[in-house]
Every structure is written in C-alpha cells, then in structure tokens.
Amino acid sequence: MGQQEKVATSLAGAVSEEISASLAPVDAELERRYPGDPGTRQPVHTVYVPGDAFDAGTIRSWGDQALAALDAHAPDAASFAAVLGLSDELAEPVYSRVRAKLEREPIEDLRVDFEDGYGPRPDAEEDATAARAARLIAEAYENGTAAPYMGIRMKCMEAPVRDRGIRTLDVFLTGLIESGGLPEGLVLTLPKVTYPEQVSAFVRLLEAFEKVHGLEPGRLGFEIQIETSQSIVATDGTATVARMIQAAEGRATGLHYGTFDYSACLGVSAAYQASDHPAADHAKAIMQVAAAGTGVRVSDGSTNVLPVGPTEKVHDAWRLHYGLTRRALARAYYQGWDMHPGHIPTRYAAVFAFYREGFEQAAGRLARYANHAGGDVMDEPATAKALGGYLLRGLDCGALDIAEVARLTGLTRADLEGFAAPRRGDLTASAK
Numbered sequence: 001m002g003q004q005e006k007v008a009t010s011l012a013g014a015v016s017e018e019i020s021a022s023l024a025p026v027d028a029e030l031e032r033r034y035p036g037d038p039g040t041r042q043p044v045h046t047v048y049v050p051g052d053a054f055d056a057g058t059i060r061s062w063g064d065q066a067l068a069a070l071d072a073h074a075p076d077a078a079s080f081a082a083v084l085g086l087s088d089e090l091a092e093p094v095y096s097r098v099r100a101k102l103e104r105e106p107i108e109d110l111r112v113d114f115e116d117g118y119g120p121r122p123d124a125e126e127d128a129t130a131a132r133a134a135r136l137i138a139e140a141y142e143n144g145t146a147a148p149y150m151g152i153r154m155k156c157m158e159a160p161v162r163d164r165g166i167r168t169l170d171v172f173l174t175g176l177i178e179s180g181g182l183p184e185g186l187v188l189t190l191p192k193v194t195y196p197e198q199v200s201a202f203v204r205l206l207e208a209f210e211k212v213h214g215l216e217p218g219r220l221g222f223e224i225q226i227e228t229s230q231s232i233v234a235t236d237g238t239a240t241v242a243r244m245i246q247a248a249e250g251r252a253t254g255l256h257y258g259t260f261d262y263s264a265c266l267g268v269s270a271a272y273q274a275s276d277h278p279a280a281d282h283a284k285a286i287m288q289v290a291a292a293g294t295g296v297r298v299s300d301g302s303t304n305v306l307p308v309g310p311t312e313k314v315h316d317a318w319r320l321h322y323g324l325t326r327r328a329l330a331r332a333y334y335q336g337w338d339m340h341p342g343h344i345p346t347r348y349a350a351v352f353a354f355y356r357e358g359f360e361q362a363a364g365r366l367a368r369y370a371n372h373a374g375g376d377v378m379d380e381p382a383t384a385k386a387l388g389g390y391l392l393r394g395l396d397c398g399a400l401d402i403a404e405v406a407r408l409t410g411l412t413r414a415d416l417e418g419f420a421a422p423r424r425g426d427l428t429a430s431a432k
Contacts, residue, residue: 033246033293033294034293034294035293035294035295036293036295036421037295037297037389037420037421038295039417039420039421041148041396042297042334042335042393042396043108043109043148043149043335044108044334044335044336044347044348044351044397045107045108045109045335045336045337045338045344045347046109046110046111046149046256046299046335046336046337046338047062047107047109047110047111047147047337047338047339047344048111048113048117048153048337048339049110049111049112049113049117050112050113050117050118051112051113051114051117051118051126051129051130051133051152052118052121052129054112054133054136055136056136056139056140056145058110059106059107059110059140059145059146059147060106060145061341062106062107062341062344063102063103063106063107063341063344065341065342066102066106066341066342066344066345067099067102067103069307069314069341069342069345070098070099070102070345072311072314073307073311073314073315073318074315074318074345076095077091077092077094077095077096078091080094080095080098080345080349081094081095083315083318083319084318084319084322084346084349084353085319086349086353090353090356090357093352093356094349094352094353094356095349097348097352097398097399098345098348098349098352100398101348101352101397101398102344102345102348104398105147105148105398106344107147107344108147108148108149108397109147109148109149109150109187109335110147110149110150110151111150111151111152111153111187111189112133112137112150112151112152112153113152113153114126114129114130114152114153114154114155114165114168115153115154115155115156115191115192116191116261117153120161123164123167126164126167126168127167127168127171130152130168130171130172130175131171131172131175133152133172133175134171134172134173134174134175134176134179135175135179137150137151137176137183138175138176138179138180138183139179141183141185142180146183146185147185148185149185149186149187150183150185150186150187151185151186151187151188151189152168152169152172152188152189153188153189153190153191153225154166154168154169154172154188154189154190154191155168155191156190156191156192156193156198157190157193157198157201157202158192158194158198166205169188169205170209173209173220177213182215182219182220186220187221187222187223187253188220188221188222188223189222189223189225189256190202190222190223190224190225191225191227191258192225192227192228192258192261193224193225193226193227193228193231193244194228194230194231194240195230195240196240196243196244196246196247197247199224199244199247199248199252200247202222202248203247203248203249203251206220206222206251218250218251220251221251221252221253222248222251222252222253223252223253223254223255223256223299224241224244224245224248224252224254224255224256225255225256225257225258226241226255226256226257226258226262226283226287227257227258227261227262227265228261228262228265229262229265229266231244232282232283232286232287233286239286239289239290241255241286241287241290241291242290245290245291245294245296252294252296253295253296253297254296254297254298254299254335255287255290255291255296255297255298255299256299256301256337257275257280257283257284257287257298257299257300257301258301259273259274259275259280259301259302259303259304259337260273260301260304262279262280262283262301263277263279263280266279273304274303274324275300275301275302275303275324275327275328275336276324276327280301284298284300284331284333288331288332288333297334297335298332298333298335299333299335299336299337300324300328300333300335300336300337301336301337302336302337302338302339302343303320303321303324303339303343304339305317305320305321306339306340306342306343307321307340307342307343307346308340308342314342317342318342318345318346321343321346321347321350322346322349322350324336325346325347325350325351326350326353326354329350329351329354330354334393348397348398351397351399352397352398352399354399355390355393355394355397355399355400356394356399356400358390359391359394359399359400359404359405359408360408362387362390362391363391363405363408363409364408365383365387366384366387366388366391366409366411366416366419367408367409367410367411369383369384369387370384370409370410370411370415370419371410384419385419385420385421387419388416388417388418388419388420389420391405391409391416392413392416392417392420395413395416
C-alpha cells in the first residue's frame with residue numbers, strides 16, 4: 001500500500017448546488033429534445049405501392065417477382081456475386097439469406113400511396129380506396145401476412161390538396177379503428193413539407209383524431225418527407241428541418257429524403273437526379289445532423305432506374321442500386337426507398353453484405369470492450385454504442401443470427417441493447 005493521498009477542496013458544496021440549479025432547465029431541455037434512439041427496429045427500406053394497385057397479395061407478389069428475377073438473371077450464388085462484385089466468402093451466405101428473406105419477409109415497410117403514385121382522383125374513388133386500404137391492412141395484421149410496418153402516404157398540407165389529404169387520413173384511420181384498432185406497426189407519411197407550421201397543423205389533426213377515439217395522447221406518430229429546398233434552409237438561413245422536428249412535438253419518427261422532387265426543386269436536370277448527387281448529400285447531411293439524438297431516423301431516397309428487360313440491362317440496374325445502397329449504409333442512412341420488386345434482391349444483398357463484412361471485427365471489438373480487454377483499437381463508450389447498434393441492425397434484418405453473435409461476443413441481445421441505447425451520461429463513463 002502506498003502513502004494515502006490527502007484530498008483537499010476549495011469550493012463550498014453550495015457552489016455545485018447553485019450550478020446544478022442554474023442548469024436544471026438545460027438538463028430538462030436535453031432530456032426532452034434529445035431522448036436518443038428509441039431502440040426499436042428500423043426497417044431497411046420502404047416500399048411504395050399506389051393505392052389502387054395495393055391488394056391482399058401485394059407483399060407476397062413482390063417477393064415472388066423478386067425471386068423470379070433472381071431465377072432469370074442470377075440463378076445461383078456465383079452468378080449473383082459476379083454481378084455485384086461480392087467476394088467468394090460472402091457469395092453463398094448473402095445469396096442464401098437473400099432468397100430466404102424474399103420467401104419469409106420480402107417487404108419490411110410498406111406504404112400505400114395516395115400522393116404522387118396515386119394522383120388526383122374523384123373524391124368517391126379515393127374515399128373507397130382509403131377504406132379498402134384500411135381493411136386490407138387490418139386483415140393482414142390479423143392473419144399474419146403483414147409487413148412489420150405498414151401505413152399510408154397522404155397528400156400534403158398545401159392548400160390545393162389539404163382537404164383531400166385530411167379526409168383520406170380520416171377515412172383510413174377510422175377504418176382501422178372500426179376493424180379492431182390501430183396496429184403496432186402503423187406508419188403515416190406526410191409528404192412535401194416546407195414549413196414547420198405544416199407539421200404543427202398535422203400534429204393538431206392527429207390530436208383531434210386521438211381525442212375523438214379516446215386514444216392515448218401521442219399514439220399517432222409520422223414521418224416527414226424532405227422534398228423541397230425550403231425544408232432544408234429557410235428564408236432566414238436557419239435549418240428548417242430542425243424546426244420541423246420540434247414542431248412535431250415528439251411525434252416525428254423519421255425524415256425521408258425525396259430524391260426526385262428535391263432534385264427538381266434545385267433545378268437538377270433529369271439525367272443527374274440521383275441519391276449520390278452533391279445536392280442530395282448536402283440535404284441528407286443537414287437532415288442527419290438535425291435528427292441526431294432526437295430519436296428521429298433518417299431515410300435515403302430511391303433510384304428510378306428499374307431492373308427490367310434483358311439480363312444485361314437488369315444487371316446494370318442491379319449494380320447501380322447495390323452501389324447506391326452500400327454508399328448510403330456507409331453514411332449511416334440505414335433505410336431507403338424501393339420502387340420495384342426487382343430492387344429487393346439488391347437491397348437485401350447490399351444490407352446483408354454490409355453487416356456480414358464487418359461482423360467479426362465489430363463483434364470482437366465489442367467483446368473486448370465489454371470485458372475490458374486490450375486490442376489494437378482503443379474504443380470508447382460512444383463507439384461501443386455504435387458497435388451494439390450495428391450488430392442489432394444486422395440481427396433485425398436477417399443478415400446475422402443471434403447464435404453467431406453470441407458466440408463471438410459472449411453477449412445476449414439484451415446486452416447489445418444496453419450498449420446500443422445507453423442512458424444519458426453513460427457515454428462519458430466506462431463500461432460497467
């Protein structure tokens with residue numbers, strides 16, 4: 001035992017108490033505005049299906065069409081890997097998991113579209129289509145054929161279509177209530193948001209519906225689509241998207257980038273409208289910073305290059321979609337849009353390859369961190385959070401299995417969740 005150190009202080013305890021009291025409003029504001037990630041599953045994609053095209057067999061049909069595309073244009077692991085440039089080590093695991101996913105859960109998040117994909121229709125027709133969507137979604141959740149997440153995209157809150165959008169939402173939600181209640185996986189999407197006041201108005205609309213039906217306040221959340229330049233930077237130079245998140249009063253669940261509307265708004269010519277355009281990167285970077293820590297997740301947009309036609313053309317479209325998806329994942333955009341059944345194989349291939357490529361390294365680093373073991377990388381609590389989130393996302397989508405994660409980390413799913421969603425303050429402390 002060495003000599004015991006003498007500990008001396010100069011400040012009275014009242015100083016710390018006064019500082020804490022002065023910062024109490026800031027502490028409360030941090031908790032309110034930046035609660036952190038909700039810890040729930042985030043789908044890897046959102047599929048948009050026009051309201052008139054959606055039916056009870058849509059999800060299975062998309063899976064079957066995606067499988068047929070593989071059979072026709074990449075019937076085995078080697079041919080698929082050759083198209084996408086997958087390593088020999090990844091070829092079979094990725095291909096087999098893609099096929100299994102298409103058979104088991106081809107769509108993770110489905111939005112029945114009443115906006116651009118549906119267009120203007122007679123009121124009676126849109127009413128009937130919205131009521132039908134509610135019935136079919138309720139039946140899908142009841143019989144076990146639903147995607148994990150399902151809902152609608154209504155028309156926006158701008159004056160020309162506002163009343164129609166409100167009515168469609170009312171018809172749809174009322175239909176769900178009358179069919180047994182709101183499903184847990186319900187998602188609503190508000191498109192073409194330009195001003196925070198439009199978000200506030202949508203919140204008032206949802207509050208009114210909750211009150212009429214005696215629902216718990218805050219039961220209805222929604223995604224905000226970022227499709228205009230004004231939604232990124234306001235006339236006063238402030239970041240509009242940050243103000244939109246606050247205007248949602250805790251109801252915003254996601255920010256979805258609209259590739260083509262946003263590009264067109266900035267005057268990008270049609271040939272260059274893509275999710276990897278510099279204008280797209282700028283918008284998504286602002287979205288990402290605005291959403292960080294708020295519990296609101298960011299989604300990339302889509303590609304409009306469809307994998308259809310002869311094999312050579314399909315392969316070109318697959319390579320494009322795969323590359324864009326991998327690019328988004330590296331930039332921490334863990335979700336995107338898919339517009340055609342032929343996109344689903346490369347969506348899952350990109351996602352599965354992303355998680356399987358880094359799986360062993362991430363598992364090893366987290367295991368060493370959890371066990372306070374040394375290594376060639378000095379990780380901190382914030383990195384442990386990222387490692388835990390990475391492994392959980394891989395598990396949720398089917399890229400990884402819990403048995404292989406447990407084998408390499410010695411951790412349970414609950415352990416991973418603890419690392420991925422630490423309490424505020426834990427990021428500045430050592431792992432327990």
